[in-house]
Amino acid sequence: MKFSIPFTLFLIVAGSINIYFANENVTQSDWLYHARIATPYGYNLSWEEGLKRAIENNANVILDWAGFSDSYRGRVLQVNESLQEFKQRVEYVHSHYPNIKYMVYIAPLEMQTYNSDLNGDGKDDDGKDSTYTDHPDWLQVGIDGRKAVFYGSMPGMPFWVDETSEDVWLSPSNKEYRNFIMNLAKEIALTGVDAIWFDVPHLRFNFGDAWQNQWSSVDEASRNDFYNDTGLILPEPPIRPDWNNATWREFVLWRYKQINDFIKDFNKAMKGVNPECKLIIETSSNSVSITQNGCSLIELPYACDAIAHEYGGPFEEWQYYSWMHMLATLKFWHDFDINASWLLSYVEHGKVELARFHAALVLTMGFNYYTSGNIGMAGIVDEQFMHDFFEWLGNHDDYFYGWDGNTNIALLFSQQTLDFLDRGSWEGYAYHDEFLGITMMLIESNVPFEVISEKDLNQLDKYDVAILPDFACMSEEQADKIRQYVANGGTIIAINETSLYNEYGIKRNDFLLKDVFGVGINEVEDEKIYENEYNNGKAIFIITPVGRYYYWAAAPWGNYGNKIEAEYWRGKLLDMIGRINLFIPFEIDGNAVAFSYEKEDKKMIRILNFKNIGLGNAVPKEEEIEVKIYGSVNEAKVLDFMGNARSAEIKKEENTSIISFTLYTQCCLIYSTNESVLHASIVKPEEGKIYFMGREITSVPSDKVIIIGGISIETITNGNKVEFYVDDELKFIDEEEPYRWQWDERAIGKHEIKVIAYDNEGNKAKDEIEAIIFNIWG
Helix, strand or coil, rough: CCCCCCCCCCCCCCCCCCCCCCCCCCCCCHHHHCCCCCCCCCCCHHHHHHHHHHHHCCCEEEEECCCCCCCCHHHHHHHHHHHHHHHHHHHHHHHCCCCCEEEECCCEEEECCCCCCCCCCCCCCCCCHHHHHHHHHEEECCCCCCEEEEEECCCCCCCCCCCCCCCEEECCCHHHHHHHHHHHHHHHHCCCCCCEECCCCCCCEEECCCCCCCCCCCCHHHHHHHHHHCCCCCCCCCCCCCCCHHHHHHHHHHHHHHHHHHHHHHHHHHHCCCCCCEEEEECCCCCHHHHHHCCCCCCCCHCCEEEEEECCCCCCCHHHHHHHHHHHHHHHHHHHCEEEEEEEECCCCCCCHHHHHHHHHHCCCCCCEEEEEECCCCCCHHHHHHHHHHHHHHHHHHHHHCCCCCCCCEEEEEHHHHHHHHCCCCCCCCHHHHHHHHHHHHHHHHCEEEEECCCHHHHHHHHCCCEEEEECCCCHHHHHHHHHHHHHCEEEEEECCCCCCCCCCCCCCCCCCCHHCCCCCCCCCCCCCCCEEEEHHHHEEECHHHHHHHHHHCCCCCCCHHHHHHHHHHHHHHHHCCCCCCCCCCCCEEEEEEEEECCCEEEEEEECCCCEHHHHHHHHCEEEEEEECCEEEEEEEEEECCCCCEEEEEEEECCCCEEEECCCCEEEEEEEEEECCCEEEEECCCCCCCEECCCCECCCCCCCCCEEEEEEEEHHHECCCCEEECCCCEEECCCCCCEEEEEEECCCEEEEEEEEEECCCCCCCEEEEEEEECCCCC
């Protein structure tokens, strides 16, 4: 909660403002992907005039506050008045600015009672009309048994808790409050508002100096829900975390479900009365705070329409590695989002050059832009910059949204390791530092990758390489999937204690993937890189936590990093990458970072200039760069940040196209190639057919093929090699046309037939079909 307004809203004067129409017509279904977000505040004007000014500055989505946003009086005691006044605002916006989307802020799990502690003694003055005095059972409870009630006079309170106010955190499981807030969600949606901005879906772990490591909530309602969901009994507080206790470990995992279920129910309630109303979730959860807050970024995107990630800064011109940290964090967030990705961040008022570089970075990572000029949510960095930037973005946002990452490399994030080895602590095992360090190094090295999680292991065959940065907490089932991936021809780069613990953080005697690594825990040597051929694939392994060491040397939290040491550890990672046959489709000669994207037959590389970027300077020096693209590029253009599109010079050298141009702050390089897209199709057998001893005998209404006896699996492709699989087990490799394999082995029941085709550039394409087979003669 970062902004508050008085409960009594400004009265709306009908007809006082001329109707203003936005430049573009964003449809109801896709407006989340085209959002340019601002508030009516920060202008020192009336609400109506501030709204008009924000829209004239080319914002097309307005975030506002209402009496029910965060105030106990406005949300509970005088909720009908709050709703009525807010409904007038909704009607005003929609009638005066019909192309503008209007959102309202609410923090369902946090609430303040303003001016309840005027004497500053740390309790409500009259013992009534505050959340805690009226509804103590609504509150979250920490493991020491205290309720999550705070007063602004307490030491260490965040800035948004007024000095004379009471602030409480509410239990998602309390039935009375849950019913109340779900009904309020319906009432808000019925006003016709376009979206609800739901802030801090968090269980309060730390708050102020006196509330630390509390693992909320262990209130009675939460413990009852935990029992109903798991059959396990969590003791009454006070309790202590016991990581050897199965009930405690299950509670840590269950907290994610508690939060996600609350959000899903909130979304269901509002859409039940207004299906077009969107739910935006704001969260700053990242790294260790994921565990602390009980807010999983793997599951959260499926519970809402978009996530507004909050990144604390950049308030000033950072050192180089601090920008790498921001890029790594945004990459992590964006790769898990399944819908639009929004970013709330902060640039100090008046720092226009910093705002320019920051905005270029935000777009490079594919986020919708919302930036405040102060520590609250409603400041303005620079009005002219906002106007010009939003105007340009409104004409060019198709360059930044709706593109998919273009890579054959997976970087695996292990929430299990974060939960059960870091255990909610910034000072413990430090898996979070390892993962961020590897992410930063890959970005700095211009190695394209996609972040995945343990839940994506079934899709590993989409990638040629999987990087496992200290995937320490691994189940036997997960290890089998990785083992099969390598056996089928995949490559892994494994780092540190990968597979040394079970999925709950219990240490094993040796690596579960010892056979894949080719070395055991008692034989490994520090900093030595091990290579092991495993069936058709390969493993590269190092016991040294190179990501942590890089991260600690880079020190992105400080003003200076140790570049020499950081580069040493980045060299180790690049040494590991260099030992595999990895196809990276482009190289860049220049001090820049680049991210590869694709959409239909178009490809894009977004390039951010880092020349001369460092502490105290956020203005990159223009530089001449060369981009080498493997393949024959037949057309290319460059869109400069806040500039126009221009053509780029293309030179051909054998199978490489070299594109040269001047790089200013940032650009999008858009190109297409002459090569046709690699494809592969199973042409025999076909689904919906029955085959007997290899011959088609009839058709059936089914999405499967029925096979009796042996059969020839036949494939067409424009590649030059085809692998044939049954149930992900490699059976045959054919490198000559016609591409076929005779499947004539004993098999009964349901099986999956899959083919993967390859070309000379390392691209691959696949096709698969479900089969029911009866072959006792193989």
